[in-house]
Amino acid sequence: MSWLISAAELAARCAGESRPRILDVRWTLATPDGRADYRAGHIPGAVYVDLDAELSDHAVGGAGRHPLPAPGALQAAARRWGLRDGDPVVVYDDWNALAAARCWWLLRSAGVRDVRVLDGGWSAWLRAGLPSETGEQAPAPGTVTLTPADPGRTVDADAAAAVAADPGGLLLDARAAARYRGDEEPLDPRAGHIPGAVSAPTTDNLNPEGTFRGAAELRERFAGLGVGAGPTAVYCGSGVTACHQILALAVAGHDAALFPGSWSQWSGEPARPVATGPQPG
CATH class of the missing domain: 3.40.250.10 (Rhodanese-like domain)
Structure with missing residues (x-):
């Protein structure tokens, strides 16, 4: 399968019956907490993902600056994002996919089969003139079951x-x-x-x-x-x-x-x- 999705394709899928779960991973070295940018504008329905708190485990010592989260912690986070088994997932950021790819890798490694990165990210969505929303999404808890990485x-x-x-x-x-x-x-x-x-x-x-x-x-x-x-x-x-x-x-x-x-x-x-x-x- 393709691991990337264009803004136009994502918009078409959002308008169809198999709308994907959309995850917004705003994070850069300069702005590690992207929640304010997310609240100011994001793809409709997108849920904010905190790279430092949810895609890393800083309690782990001696494993670098962003140790991988434990499988159980990642599953708990994915359920907070509203993910269910079989859901197609699209992740994006506003940093050339450098942060979104971390989420893509973790979910793919944990057994999520249909997970893609929005090619060009938030900038591509805006360039295409597609709609946005403000505020914060609070999805119903998901039931996804993740597997330990190979x-x-x-x-x-x-x-x-x-x-x-x-x-x-x-x-x-x-x-x-x-x-x-x-x-x-x-x-x-x-x-x-x-x-x-x-x-x-x-x-x-x-x-x-x-x-x-x-x-x-x-x-x-x-x-x-x-x-x-x-x-x-x-x-x-x-x-x-x-x-x-x-x-x-x-x-x-x-x-x-x-x-x-x-x-x-x-x-x-x-x-x-x-x-x-x-x-x-």
């Missing part, structure tokens, strides 16, 4: 290092190139990248207006980076934007595992080696 969907720090060292494997670093090189590190304990990882900024997955590049373009991009038959894993700063890379890989027809702790975990463990410069090294 262990193959994630890797820990040791497994990420093994993928990077595997001649047939590929570990992609989804952060900006300057952070990969170690020129700057605004958030985490040390600058640089995991030795052997290949720089693959998420910005290169997108067209100028913030929609995803086509599947053929993405296949060409990832082939150039070395994606092949071997294992592929992805990390970023804290396990959020790496999900955007996994979404782009899925659009291109590739599976990849997430290193949830990402650079925030790796750089916080002094015994872990760090590489700098433009090469995997």
Whole structure:
């Protein structure tokens, strides 16, 4: 299935009998609490999702800045959003899908089969001249049953290092190139990248207006980076934007595992080696 949905297609589905559940994941590094923006205007019927409180578990120590939520906590959150088994789900944000992809990855990993990301997000909806509403949705509690994620969907720090060292494997670093090189590190304990990882900024997955590049373009991009038959894993700063890379890989027809702790975990463990410069090294 396609993992993306256009604004026009979503509007058509909202007008039909199989209206999807819509989740608004407003979150950026600058504005981690997007509820005010959500209340000021959102897609009709959309329910706000709090990335920090519902898509992360900050009570977990030593697992980076955005540890994954426990399966039971995610299921409780999904029921608060009104999800039921079999519901089609669409997630969006106003940050080029960087936050929405985290919700997409979690729900997909937990067994929700029909979950898509609005291509271009809130901006695409507004550009299309489609209706919005203000205030806050309070849906009836859902009854969805989520499943624990397949262990193959994630890797820990040791497994990420093994993928990077595997001649047939590929570990992609989804952060900006300057952070990969170690020129700057605004958030985490040390600058640089995991030795052997290949720089693959998420910005290169997108067209100028913030929609995803086509599947053929993405296949060409990832082939150039070395994606092949071997294992592929992805990390970023804290396990959020790496999900955007996994979404782009899925659009291109590739599976990849997430290193949830990402650079925030790796750089916080002094015994872990760090590489700098433009090469995997």
